[in-house]
Amino acid sequence: xxxxxxxxxxxxxxxxxxxxxxxxxxxxxxxxxxxxxxxxxxxxxxxxxxxxxxxxxxxxxxxxxxxxxxxxxxxxxxxxxxxxxxxxxxxxxxxxxxxxxxxxxxxxxxxxxxxxxxxxxxxxxxxxxxxxxxxxxxxxxxxxxxxxxxxxxxxxxxxxx
Amino acid sequence: xxxxxxxxxxxxxxxxxxxxxxxxxxxxxxxxxxxxxxxxxxxxxxxxxxxxxxxxxxxxxxxxxxxxxxxxxxxxxxxxxxxxxxxxxxxxxxxxxxxxx
Amino acid sequence: xxxxxxxxxxxxxxxxxxxxxxxxxxxxxxxxxxxxxxxxxxxxxxxxxxxxxxxxxxxxxxxxxxxxxxxxxxxxxxxxxxxxxxxxxxxxxxxxxxxxxxxxxxxxxxxxxxxxxxxxxxxxxxxxxxxxxxxxxxxxxxxxxxxxxxxxxxxxxxxxxxxxxxxxxxxxxxxxxxxxxxxxxxxxxxxxxxxxxxxxxxxxxxxxxxxxxxxxxxxxxxxxxxxxxxxxxxxxxxxxxxxxxxxxxxxxxxxxxxxxxxxxxxxxxxxxxxxxxxxxxxxxxxxxxxxxxxxxxxxxxxxxxxxxxxxxxxxxxxxxxxxxxxxxxxxxxxxxxxxxxxxxxxxxxxxxxxxxxxxxxxxxxxxxxxxxxxxxxxxxxxxxxxxxxxxxxxxxxxxxxxxxxxxxxxxxxxxxxxxxxxxxxxxxxxxxxxxxxxxxxxxxxxxxxxxxxxxxxxxxxxxxxxxxxxxxxxxxxxxxxx
Numbered sequence: 001x002x003x004x005x006x007x008x009x010x011x012x013x014x015x016x017x018x019x020x021x022x023x024x025x026x027x028x029x030x031x032x033x034x035x036x037x038x039x040x041x042x043x044x045x046x047x048x049x050x051x052x053x054x055x056x057x058x059x060x061x062x063x064x065x066x067x068x069x070x071x072x073x074x075x076x077x078x079x080x081x082x083x084x085x086x087x088x089x090x091x092x093x094x095x096x097x098x099x100x101x102x103x104x105x106x107x108x109x110x111x112x113x114x115x116x117x118x119x120x121x122x123x124x125x126x127x128x129x130x131x132x133x134x135x136x137x138x139x140x141x142x143x144x145x146x147x148x149x150x151x152x153x154x155x156x157x158x159x160x161x
Numbered sequence: 162x163x164x165x166x167x168x169x170x171x172x173x174x175x176x177x178x179x180x181x182x183x184x185x186x187x188x189x190x191x192x193x194x195x196x197x198x199x200x201x202x203x204x205x206x207x208x209x210x211x212x213x214x215x216x217x218x219x220x221x222x223x224x225x226x227x228x229x230x231x232x233x234x235x236x237x238x239x240x241x242x243x244x245x246x247x248x249x250x251x252x253x254x255x256x257x258x259x260x261x262x
Numbered sequence: 263x264x265x266x267x268x269x270x271x272x273x274x275x276x277x278x279x280x281x282x283x284x285x286x287x288x289x290x291x292x293x294x295x296x297x298x299x300x301x302x303x304x305x306x307x308x309x310x311x312x313x314x315x316x317x318x319x320x321x322x323x324x325x326x327x328x329x330x331x332x333x334x335x336x337x338x339x340x341x342x343x344x345x346x347x348x349x350x351x352x353x354x355x356x357x358x359x360x361x362x363x364x365x366x367x368x369x370x371x372x373x374x375x376x377x378x379x380x381x382x383x384x385x386x387x388x389x390x391x392x393x394x395x396x397x398x399x400x401x402x403x404x405x406x407x408x409x410x411x412x413x414x415x416x417x418x419x420x421x422x423x424x425x426x427x428x429x430x431x432x433x434x435x436x437x438x439x440x441x442x443x444x445x446x447x448x449x450x451x452x453x454x455x456x457x458x459x460x461x462x463x464x465x466x467x468x469x470x471x472x473x474x475x476x477x478x479x480x481x482x483x484x485x486x487x488x489x490x491x492x493x494x495x496x497x498x499x500x501x502x503x504x505x506x507x508x509x510x511x512x513x514x515x516x517x518x519x520x521x522x523x524x525x526x527x528x529x530x531x532x533x534x535x536x537x538x539x540x541x542x543x544x545x546x547x548x549x550x551x552x553x554x555x556x557x558x559x560x561x562x563x564x565x566x567x568x569x570x571x572x573x574x575x576x577x578x579x580x581x582x583x584x585x586x587x588x589x590x591x592x593x594x595x596x597x598x599x600x601x602x603x604x605x606x607x608x609x610x611x612x613x614x615x616x617x618x619x620x621x622x623x624x625x626x627x628x629x630x631x632x633x634x635x636x637x638x639x640x641x642x643x644x645x646x647x648x649x650x651x652x653x654x655x656x657x658x659x660x661x662x663x664x665x666x667x668x669x670x671x672x673x674x675x676x677x678x679x680x681x682x683x684x685x686x687x688x689x690x691x692x693x694x695x696x697x698x699x700x701x702x703x704x705x706x707x708x709x710x711x712x713x714x715x716x717x718x719x720x721x722x723x724x725x726x727x728x729x730x731x732x733x734x735x736x737x738x739x740x741x742x743x744x
Binding site: 059 | 163166167170176177178179180184185188190192193196197200211218222224225229233241242243246
């Protein structure tokens with residue numbers, strides 16, 4: 001049952017991702033990104049990572065998409081069709097294909113037979129919180145300072161004065 | 162659920178992201194492609210977390226940090242794109258090419 | 263859950279300093295904006311004092327995620343000293359260029375420095391990743407800090423895109439290692455990889471992904487494309503900062519992951535580094551010959567220098583601890599010397615450029631007649647970069663040659679020797695311009711004391727270090743894990 005849901009969501013996300021990088025309408029691209037990110041959130045839920053799923057929805061679908069849409073708006077993205085790709089399309093395609101062709105079989109073969117256990121007890125958020133604030137408190141603090149630096153820097157760069 | 166199904170999806174999304182970064186002209190689309198790549202990494206981490214024995218949640222913690230940093234990077238990236246747009250009225254990567262060999 | 267605050271003191275202090283500079287700058291009136299420099303400078307001095315306090319100690323805290331050992335302390339010292347030199351150079355630059363705000367500039371550098379201090383002590387993939395981002399994000403801002411200069415914008419964009427792409431690739435590699443071993447702590451990863459023979463394909467792939475991420479930071483081929491454009495478009499002190507401090511931080515991360523985490527797989531990554539090192543140095547040197555602009559010349563030269571520092575990894579061993587110690591020693595020694603000679607060269611270029619506004623090598627003609635001290639200092643830096651005695655750069659190259667030969671890397675040593683000869687072409691070309699050619703302009707190059715001090719100190723250090731290499735040698739010897 002979960003396998004079936006996974007396949008459906010995976011196919012949708014994959015399709016949306018491909019449409020994102022290949023279509024001409026920039027706002028449509030942003031909307032395809034929403035589909036991909038929501039698909040990811042559903043898969044996280046399936047894999048019993050509930051907290052990460054909600055953070056994904058909150059931050060990615062909530063803030064990141066809005067930010068990107070603002071970016072598109074402020075840079076006067078043509079809502080209609082625009083010219084599609086740089087000349088590099090013919091290099092990028094093979095590169096991506098080769099990367100996939102090399103990586104996917106290797107990973108498939110090596111991790112064959114391993115399953116993801118889907119029966120976790122409740123209390124995922126509490127365990128996660130304990131883990132972050134005890135074992136991983138150093139990266140947590142550094143990320144807080146990093147967010148401050150990114151905030152100050154980005155506002156400084158983007159403001160009109 | 163078999164782990165390798167998830168890994169194929171991850172790799173696929175990652176490679177789609179790579180294509181997007183290398184091929185697209187609009188800087189904002191390139192940023193979106195980067196987000197896809199980072200999501201693929203997150204899925205990798207969560208999937209491995211589920212497949213490994215033990216109760217540790219290292220993969221999920223790692224994924225949370227990646228989400229936080231991705232958001233910060235996006236903020237800075239969009240600020241730079243806005244800056245370029247304001248000064249040269251284009252966000253096409255083909256036209257941003259003053260500095261040569 | 264133990265927290266050893268003494269071990270964390272430098273980082274805590276630096277965070278306070280960075281936030282302090284940022285906040286105080288908010289309330290300063292426009293004329294007093296220059297106050298950011300002394301605040302930042304004194305702050306870093308205080309941090310350096312806190313670091314020196316930890317010299318010789320061996321502390322682990324936060325469950326093994328943050329380690330203060332000799333390796334970490336030596337690098338923290340390098341970072342602080344490099345930052346102090348860059349600050350001194352920046353002050354002259356900022357006083358000329360009204361476009362760049364002092365407060366934000368120093369704040370970003372301080373935040374980036376914080377990331378560098380953290381990475382030297384991080385022994386966990388998550389901590390290394392977060393620290394690397396902490397170094398990079400303020401650097402992106404710094405590259406684009408001249409908001410109204412389109413070249414600066416372009417520099418920032420290219421730097422940013424390359425940076426995030428390589429971060430994503432590196433993360434993929436990190437996630438694979440997590441999947442293989444179930445841990446992100448480097449020691450646990452090493453334990454998890456020990457003795458396993460079935461993982462070759464996946465491990466190889468994961469190492470490739472990882473090398474991409476670090477390769478970007480240390481400007482290795484083929485991830486070095488951002489370097490010339492970014493160094494040229496960004497303010498010169500920022501280029502110096504990136505070239506010295508950021509690159510060193512990349513090497514720190516690389517060493518920790520490769521030796522502490524993936525030491526077992528040395529047979530796999532050794533040939534990769536050998537090839538990458540050779541290609542990087544050759545590419546850097548060959549393209550540098552064609553450069554007409556001093557900053558681009560220094561950029562390609564710094565790419566080649568990164569190549570010199572990567573080849574020792576090409577002789578690493580999975581079992582021979584003594585050889586690995588020698589490798590780390592040689593690269594740390596080179597990084598110590600490199601910090602001074604590279605900052606010095608950029609500082610001299612800044613001094614020349616701010617008075618004359620000219621950055622072409624042609625314009626350096628006859629510099630010896632105009633400002634003998636500056637010309638001599640620049641010549642010292644260039645000789646040192648080229649590896650010509652009696653400057654410290656010669657000793658640093660010698661140490662690397664010695665390591666390569668001890669590790670059976672004769673081919674690598676020969677190619678590096680050839681590269682050194684090729685490099686002399688463009689280094690000596692600049693020196694010839696300064697000393698032999700004549701120029702019409704005869705005005706001396708004046709510079710503020712901070713800039714002159716930075717240039718002078720760097721020149722003296724590499725000269726003294728050339729005659730007494732043991733000074734550097736002893737410091738470098740301290741920096742090892744084994």
